[in-house]
Amino acid sequence: MFINLLRRIGVYKFYENYLKNQISKSKSPVHIALILDGNRRWAKSKFIPEWMGHFAGADIVDDLLDWCVELDVKIITLYALSAENLSRPPPELDRLFEIISKKLSELIEEPKIDRYKVHVKGMGNLSLLPKEIQEKIQQVELKTKDYDGLFFNLALAYGGRSEILEAVKNIASDVNDGSVVIQDITNDMLEEYLSTSHLSSPEPDLVIRTSGEERLSGFLLWQSAYSELVFLDVYWPDFRKIDLMRAIRTYQNRNRRFGE
Numbered sequence: 001m002f003i004n005l006l007r008r009i010g011v012y013k014f015y016e017n018y019l020k021n022q023i024s025k026s027k028s029p030v031h032i033a034l035i036l037d038g039n040r041r042w043a044k045s046k047f048i049p050e051w052m053g054h055f056a057g058a059d060i061v062d063d064l065l066d067w068c069v070e071l072d073v074k075i076i077t078l079y080a081l082s083a084e085n086l087s088r089p090p091p092e093l094d095r096l097f098e099i100i101s102k103k104l105s106e107l108i109e110e111p112k113i114d115r116y117k118v119h120v121k122g123m124g125n126l127s128l129l130p131k132e133i134q135e136k137i138q139q140v141e142l143k144t145k146d147y148d149g150l151f152f153n154l155a156l157a158y159g160g161r162s163e164i165l166e167a168v169k170n171i172a173s174d175v176n177d178g179s180v181v182i183q184d185i186t187n188d189m190l191e192e193y194l195s196t197s198h199l200s201s202p203e204p205d206l207v208i209r210t211s212g213e214e215r216l217s218g219f220l221l222w223q224s225a226y227s228e229l230v231f232l233d234v235y236w237p238d239f240r241k242i243d244l245m246r247a248i249r250t251y252q253n254r255n256r257r258f259g260e
Contacts, residue, residue: 012242015242016241016242016245019242019245019246019249020245022249023071023245023248023249023252026252027252028071028072028073028248028252029073029204029205029206029228029248029251030073030074030075030201030205031073031074031075031076031077031199031201031202031203031204031205031206032068032073032075032076032077032204032205032206032207032208032244032248033076033077033078033079033204033206033207033208033219033220033223033224033227034064034076034077034078034079034207034208034209034210035079035207035208035209035210035216035217035219036057036060036078036079036080036210036236037209037210037211037213037235037236038053038057038210038211038212038234038235038236038237039053039054039056039057039235039236039237040053040054041053041211041235042056042057042235042236042237042238043056043237045235050092051092051095051096051099053235053237054095054096054099055099056237057236057237058099058100058102058103059237060236060237060239061078061103062110062112063241064076064244065112065116065118065150065152066112067241067244068150068244069116069150071244071245071248073150074150074151074200074201075150075151075153075199075200075201075204076150076151076152076153077123077153077155077196077204077220078152078153078154078155079155079158079217079219079220080100080154080155080156081096081100081124081155081156081157081158082155082157082158082159082217082218082219083124083125083128083157083158083159083162083218084159084217084218085157086128086157097129097130097133100129100133100156101130101132101133101136104133104136104137104140105136107120107140108136108139108140108143113140113143113144113147116149116150117147117148117149117150118144118147118149118150118151118152119144119145119147119148119149119150119151119152120140120141120143120144120152120153120154121141121151121152121153121154121195121198122137122141122153122154122156123153123154123155123156123158123163123195123196124155124156124157124158124159124163124195125157125158125159125162126156126157128157129156129157133156137154137156151198151199153195153196153199155219158195158218158219159218160216160218160219160220160221160222161218161221163194163195163221163222164194164221164222166193167190167193167194168190170193171185171189171190171193190222191222191223194222194223196220196223202223203223203224203225203226203227204220204223204224204227205227205228205251206227206228206229206230206247206248206251207219207220207224207227207228207229207230208230208231208232208244208247209229209230209231209232210232210234210235210236210239210243211232211233211234211235211236212231212232212233212234213231214231216229226256226258228250228251228254228256230247230250230251232246232247
């Protein structure tokens, strides 16, 4: 209600323009990764069923595409469902899967995907998801495989440790059949076995987590070694363009050392 009041009197738009002028003076991050946290707590704060929090959070993604195009962000990676989330009670999972399936259907037909030339990619142990969701991910991947205007990665049933473990297993298999020599294994080679290998900038410049929690929860553990981390005290369903812009401003004000 307070945000709506600010919008009506123009304060919100004024602050948005103020932030835009600030961040336009420096280079935007190429790759932004977001941990979408706080859907259930948002719903609880409004005394509504938890599944409605997931539904409200899913609707933010459409606007996010617009914001990132406007702010010259080239790669977005969303942590929407962790492998650990799959242990939640079946009724909640059923709702989650229903929402994910619905949003994927909308994504397939979304005009912005074609307008912005969005390359969509699913990440994670997708075999753990319902067949219907797997098929829709494959469908949107096939439709957008030649697009390169904006890369949109959706992490579902994802775990950073599992990703690294799977990469190590695949390298070991290639060593075993003779296609890889142990002495040739490097950081760059391992990155070719990760789920971000299709990206020109696989390491996110900026990782944002909503809801006030300050941890990565297994998200892009290899890729985020030198990422800038920003933790926001806002639940994901309340995430706004100014929150993204504030995070980018924080990123631009930091001195990235990369271990030096």
